[in-house]
Amino acid sequence: MALTGCSSSLPPLPVQPEAPTSKAVVTTLGQDLDKTDHRVGAALVAIERNADKPKVVVAESRLAQSYLPAPPEADVAFSMARAAKGDELDYKKQMDFGRKLATAVTLAWEKLEANQAEAARVSQLKDARIVELTAEVERVKKDAAANLWTMAAVGTAVLGALAMAFAGPKIGISLLASSAAIGAFPFIVESEYFGIIVGTSLALAACLGIYWLWDRVRDSANKSDEQPPPQV
Secondary structure: OHHHHHHHOOOOOOOOOOOOOOHHHHHHHHHHHHHHHHHHHHHHHHHHHOOOOHHHHHHHHHHHHHOOOOOOHHHHHHHHHHHHHOOHHHHHHHHHHHHHHHHHHHHHHHHHHHHHHHHHHHHHHHHHHHHHHHHHHHHHHHHHHHHHHHHHHHHHHHHHHHHHHHOOHHHHHHHHHHHHHHHHHHHHHHOOOHHHHHHHHHHHHHHHHHHHHHHHHHHHHHHHHHOOOOOO
């Protein structure tokens, strides 16, 4: 329930476009396409400017074709028929169609670049949301654990108060001290001094253990010294 409440309060993420999130993919492809278009266009300009040189025209034509995929035979036949006819009106219509097609391709490419930028932005928002939700889950877990320790401390304190009233202060004070330690436990664990606290506690426990062992050995030695000598 806590996690559901946290997630419902977050704003919805925008829809991510169907596009690559890496700018390098679009940039590299765009650079390759631009290079191809520029080389083909330059070869066609060379053909136009050297129309009186058949060898140059053929060489530049073959060079331009090397940058392009092989055209279908139907398109080749269409171009051959147009060349054989030599109608200026047909050329004008095809030139208008070519300009419109080039404009449409340019607009589509610009849209692809915009979608790529938006996809990258939304992807970054999703990554940030994942980090945010992960941190929220960890916070809820810590709060739940702290609440359990708090409830345990309250219960122990109640038992301590009852023990003070019915079993005497020795047991009651011990339970009250235990309740304080239980309530402080989660804060101690999360503290930056946790290692120091644990190390100090272990050192004190070791010292108490050594003292207890030394006291037992001393009591045993004193007890043996106090025994009366055997009767003859």
